[in-house]
Amino acid sequence: MYSSLRFRLHLAAALVGSLSLFFGSVTVVAETPTKLLRAGAFAIDITPTKFPVSSAGSMTHRMADKAHDPLHARCLVMDNGQTTIALVTCDSCMIPREIYDAAKQRASEATGIETDHILCSATHTHTAVTATPTFQSIVQDDYLEFLTQRIADGIVQAHSQLEPARVGWAIGNNPRQVFNRRWFLRPGNSLADPFDRGTDKVRMNPAANSKSLLQPAGPIDPQVPVLAVQAIDGRPIAMWANYSLHYVGGVPANSLSADYFGEFARQFSRSIDADDTKPAFVAAMTNGTSGDINNINFFEGAARQQPFEQIRLVAADVAASALVAYQRIEYLDWVPLKMRETEIELGVRRPDAEELARAEELIAEAGPGPWRDRRLIYANETLDLAKYPETVHVKLQAIRIGELGIVSSPCETFVETGLAIKKHSPLKPTFTIELANGYNGYLPTAEQHTWGGYETWRAKSSYLSADAEPLVRQTLLDLLEQVSQ
Template identity: 30%
Template sequence: MKQSLLIVLSLGFLVTIAKTERPQNEINAGAGLVDITPTGEVTLAGSPSPKKTSEVKTRLYVRALVLSANDTKVAIVTLDTLKYPVELTVKARASIEQATGIPAANVIICSSHTHSGPLWPYYPDKLVTPITEAVSKAAQDLTPCTLGMARGRAEGVAECRRVIKDGHAWNRWQLKPDESDKYPAEAPADPDFDLLAVRSADGKYKAILYNFACHAANNRAPLISADYPGDVELHVQKALGYPVPTLFLTGACGDVNPIYSVRRDLFQERLGGEILHCLERLEPMAKPTLAIDAREFQMPGREHPEFKEAEVARNWPGQLEHYRKAYTSMKEREKPSYLYSLTGIRIGSDFAIVTNADELFCSIAMDIKKKSPFKHTMTVEQTNGAHGYVPSAKAFEGGSYETWFGEHSYLTTKAADIIEKQSLEVLGKLRTQETKP
C-alpha cells in the first residue's frame, strides 16, 4: 500500500495523519458459493422426453463475484440450471439490493444452460434465496485483489449443430450417424474465449470467469450434472491444488453443441487445459475501474406466427404433436412485446461484458465481438431472463425447430439485429465513458 501524509490544523496544533491509498492496480473483490445440488429424484430439464434421476455426477452451485471500485459495485452471478425467467430475475435482483445495497441494475444472473438439472420450481423459493445468499457472501468477502486478462482457444470440442441438406436446415442428431458430417454446417462455431482472473494478496485465485460458446449438453447419461462447466472447474481446481469458483458465463450457443463423436472428457483437457494456459500468460489489468450500462426495453414478438406443420413433419415427425402443443400454448400467451434486459459492464480499459436474455446464435455474437471497441469482450447469453432462441436471418431461411414459433422461439425475426445494435451501443457508451478525462 502507498501512503501519503495529510496535515490538518486542529485546536491550534498541526496534526499529521497517515492516509492509505489503494494501489492503482487493485480492486476490491469477493466470491460467494451456495450448493444447490438436489437431494432426491428430479426431472432433468432440456428435452422433449425428460428423464428422472437422483444420481449426482457433479454438484450444482450458485456462484457469485462482487467487484467494487470508484463507488461502483457489480455482482456477477452464475447458476447451474437450464434457464431462469425474467420475473424471477427481477425478484432475485431486488432481494440482492435489499440484502447488500448493490443496485439491482448492477446485477447480472447467468444460467449455465445445463440440461442435467432441475428447473427453478424444484427449489422452495425458486432459487431467489440461494442467489441472494451467494451474493451476500461475496459482498462480505471483499478484499483488495488484482485482475488479469487473457484470450484462449479450445478447438475440436464444439460445432455448429445445424447442417444444410437439400436446402433445409437439420440438426445433426436428426441424421444418420454416417450423414452428420456429410453436409455443410450452416454457420461457424467460435473456439475463442475470453477469461478474467481475480487474484488475492496471497497469490491465490479468488475467482476465474470465462465465456465459451457451446451448449452445456455434453453429459450423455441421465445424471445430475453441471455438465462440461462442472468438469472444467474440477480440472482447473485439481491443477491449482485448491478450490476456486470458476464462473462459466454462457457464450452464444443457440446453434452450437458439443461434438458428440469425441470422448466426453475432452472438454476437461481442451477447455480446462487452455484455461490453465491462460493463467500462465495473464495480462495484468493496470487500472481496474468499473462502469455499467443497464437498459430495459420492449422486444417485439414474432410477426405473423404460424404452425410449420410441413417442416415439423419432415424434420421431426415423432414430435409433431409436441410442437403442435407448444405452438398452441405459446399462441395463448403471446404478447405484442416482452420486457427485455441488456447489460454492459466495463472492467478496466480493455475488458467488457455484454449480456442478452436468449439462446443467441453464435454468428451474431461473433459479429458483436468483432465490432466491439474492447480488446476483450464477453458476449453472455441466458442472462437476466430467458426469452428463447434468437436465430440469425440465415437460420430463419433454413428453418428447423429453433425458428418455429412456440415456447422456445417467439421473439421478432429482427431480434438478432436489435440485440447486435443495442449491444454495440452499450459497448460504445462504456468506451466513451472510459476515455473521458
C-alpha cells in the same frame, strides 16, 4: 505605527510557538484518494434437497432421482471504490427473469449493490432442475423459492468476502470442442419439419460423417476468454471463463449434473492447486454464444463414450486452454468498472388462425399427452404460443472491467451474433454471456431464420420475431459504447 505593527507580529509568532509546543508540530499534506480494488467470490450449492425432481432439457417430461455432482450458483463481486458489480452463473438449463429479478432485489437490499449492476446467467446444462417451462417439461415449483434465495445468498456471501485484489484477463483458444450443428445437406435429402411446410434448408444435428452432409450453415467461435481476480499476496480468488459450447451431455436420464461446466471448474481449480484456498477459490464457465453450436464432430464422427466420460474429456481440454491463457495474465491493481442496463421490446411470432386450427385438430385426434410424435409436440407448442403477448421486454447489459467488455443476452444466441459483437465492440476483448437475466428462447439471425431448422421452429424455446437479432446486437453495441466512454 511601525513599532505597533512589529509588536503585533511578535505577539502572533509567540502565540504560534506556544501552540506548537502544546499540540506538537503540524504538517498539512494534500491527501490523494487511494484507488482500491476489492473482490470476493463464493460458490453456493443449489442442488435440490429432495428427490425426485423434474429435469429440464428434453422435449418430454423426465424425473431425476439423484444428483451425480453438485449444482452451484457461482458468484463474483467486484468493487473499485466507485462502482460495485456482481456476476453470477448458475448450473441450470435456463431460469426465468422473475427468479433473477427477485434474487437481485434481495441481494441488493442486503449489500447495497444496485440491481442493474448484477448479471445472472444459466450455464445451460440439460440435466438440472426444471425452472422454465419448455416443451413438455414440468416446472419444479417447490424448487423455485429455494433457487431464488440461494442466488441471493451467494451474492451476499461473496460481497461479505470483499478484500483488496488485482484483476486481469487474457484470451485462450480451443477449436477442438466446438462444431456448428446446423448443416446444409446435399440435394435430394429430405428436410422434414413438424409443421409440414417443407421449406427448411438446413438440418440440426444430422448424422455425423454422412454422405448427405454438404457444409455447416455457420461458423464457430473457438475463443476461451478468461477473467481472473487474485488477492494482493497472489492468492487466487476467482476465474470466470467463457466458451461458446451448448453443453456436452452423456448423462443418464435419471441424474442431475452440472455437465462440463461444473467439471471444468473442478479441473481448473486443481490445475492451479487452488482446492484448499481460504476463502475458497471459485472457478466458473459461462456460456458464450452457442445457440447453433455443440460438441459433435460432424465432419468425422466419434465413438460413443461411457456416461460422463465425454464431459470429463471436454472439461479437461478446455480447462487446459484456459490455463494457458490464465498464465499469460498481467494483473492490475485498479481498473474502471462500468455497467449499463436497458430493456427493449421485441415481437413475438404468434400462430395465425390457420396454424392454430391445424394444431387443434392434431391434438384432438391424438388425445391428451404426453406425446412423443414431433408434430404433436409442436402442435401443443402452437396452442401455448397463441396465449403469448404480441411483444415481450428483454433485459440487456454491458459491463466494462478495465478494457475488457462483457455483454449479456437472455437468449440461446447464435455464434454469428457473438462474433459480430466481438468485432465491432469498442472494448477489446469482449465476450457475451448468454441465457442471462431471463430466458427468451433462440435468437437466430435474420438469414438463419430463412433457412429454417429446429432453432427457428416456433415454440416456447423459439418465439421471438425474425427481426429480433439485429435489434439485440445493435443495442448491446450501443451499451458497450456507453461503458467505454
